[in-house]
Amino acid sequence: MPSLSLESEVEALLTQLEAKSPIIYDLGTPQIVETQAVRDxxxxxxxxxxxxxxxxxxxxPKVTAYLVFVxxxxxxxxxxxxxxxVRTRYKNISNKSExxxxxxxxxxxxxxxxxPVNSSP
Known part of the structure; x- marks a missing residue:
């Protein structure tokens, strides 16, 4: 089987993340879970x-959340x-989804x- 190009490999992993259901919800908000696709x-x-x-x-938004995590x-x-x-763009959305x-x-x-941490006294 021919090896995937790096871009194709990334796309395949992002497709897996899109299909992944979050395992953990905190106060009704899905939490990012480090899946095999994230590790890859x-x-x-x-x-x-x-x-x-x-x-x-x-x-x-779901894939973007994983992209930001990675x-x-x-x-x-x-x-x-x-x-x-990205943060500003999403903050400006009214009626946000989870x-x-x-x-x-x-x-x-x-x-x-x-x-960087400001190390001045």
Whole structure:
């Protein structure tokens, strides 16, 4: 079987995430669960950043929440501005769905983890 291109592999994993039902709900809001697809995306590492950032523009809120989670886990601070943009876009949606709230929450977590800590006294 021929190997998938990196972009095709990312797309296949994102399709799995779209089909995944959350296992955990907290106060009625679905929580991101580290599934095998998430672990596989993380294992692909930094080379997938361009694909993930591109998909932030068009993915469903559910997949976007997982994308944000993965971006935060990959730990590249160059993703802070795109994550801030996504967070603002989702904050500006009126009548948010449960997954749109998850996107905002995951953006907050990822941005907090990626921003450098101010070490001044």
């Amino acid at each position: 995306l993380l294992a692909l590492g930094q080379p997938i950043l361009p694909y993930l950032l591109d998909r932030l523009q068009t993915a469903s 971006l935060g886990q990959l730990g590249d601070s160059s993703t802070i501005i795109p994550l801030q943009t 997954w749109e709230y998850v996107v905002i929450g995951q953006c907050n977590i990822a941005i907090d983890n990626l921003e």
